[in-house]
Amino acid sequence: GAVVSQHPSWVICKSGTSVKIECRSLDFQATTMFWYRQFPKQSLMLMATSNEGSKATYEQGVEKDKFLINHASLTLSTLTVTSAHPEDSSFYICSARGASGGTSYEQYFGPGTRLTVT
Amino acid sequence: ELKVEQNPLFLSMQEGKNYTIYCNYSTTSDRLYWYRQDPGKSLESLFVLLSNGAVKQEGRLMASLDTKARLSTLHITAAVHDLSATYFCAVDPGYALNFGKGTSLLVTP
Numbered sequence: 001g002a003v004v005s006q007h008p009s010w011v012i013c014k015s016g017t018s019v020k021i022e023c024r025s026l027d028f029q030a031t032t033m034f035w036y037r038q039f040p041k042q043s044l045m046l047m048a049t050s051n052e053g054s055k056a057t058y059e060q061g062v063e064k065d066k067f068l069i070n071h072a073s074l075t076l077s078t079l080t081v082t083s084a085h086p087e088d089s090s091f092y093i094c095s096a097r098g099a100s101g102g103t104s105y106e107q108y109f110g111p112g113t114r115l116t117v118t
Numbered sequence: 119e120l121k122v123e124q125n126p127l128f129l130s131m132q133e134g135k136n137y138t139i140y141c142n143y144s145t146t147s148d149r150l151y152w153y154r155q156d157p158g159k160s161l162e163s164l165f166v167l168l169s170n171g172a173v174k175q176e177g178r179l180m181a182s183l184d185t186k187a188r189l190s191t192l193h194i195t196a197a198v199h200d201l202s203a204t205y206f207c208a209v210d211p212g213y214a215l216n217f218g219k220g221t222s223l224l225v226t227p
Binding site: 041043049093095106107109112 | 149151159166206217
């Protein structure tokens with residue numbers, strides 16, 4: 001149980017275009033979803049936290065207009081990287097925490113999306 | 119600001135040897151997590167430690183938590199090559215996980 005999927009698993013886009021990444025909780029309802037970014041050989045950095053039906057809370061230094069997060073349902077959150085630039089190339093990982101299914105405190109991680117901006 | 123410090127950051131060890139990875143954190147928390155990450159992959163949950171004195175073991179790995187000392191350890195017993203990976207500890211202060219920098223482990227013959 002407690003499976004989180006991400007789509008796509010990898011994407012290549014050109015500078016200036018936008019990319020949408022989906023994060024789904026497959027067998028539980030995720031009241032809270034988290035988006036992380038990981039650069040090579042570094043740790044995970046929390047970008048934002050989203051609760052279903054409300055605006056995301058962004059961490060300091062993360063541009064909310066550039067990284068648009070939507071948590072429209074209890075099983076789906078999306079991250080849109082707008083006007084992508086090469087420095088946005090990274091591994092994006094989502095996690096989900098739910099009140100039902102799984103435990104209420106543990107985060108379940110998706111498989112990640114590797115974004116390359118050319 | 120919550121700080122989570124892991125050491126060592128890099129560890130090369132021979133097969134069959136034992137070693138311990140340390141995770142210190144700077145604020146009160148009763149929840150600590152250990153994850154494994156293989157190159158190009160996401161995180162795999164290893165242990166969830168929920169109370170002071172918690173000890174969990176799975177195969178050659180054993181994790182413990184001392185909330186008073188704000189310290190968790192991940193002990194590796196008789197290492198094998200398959201354990202080569204990056205290991206992260208993460209602390210949950212009740213909001214979101216705060217990760218350590220990770221320990222890159224290489225087990226050599």
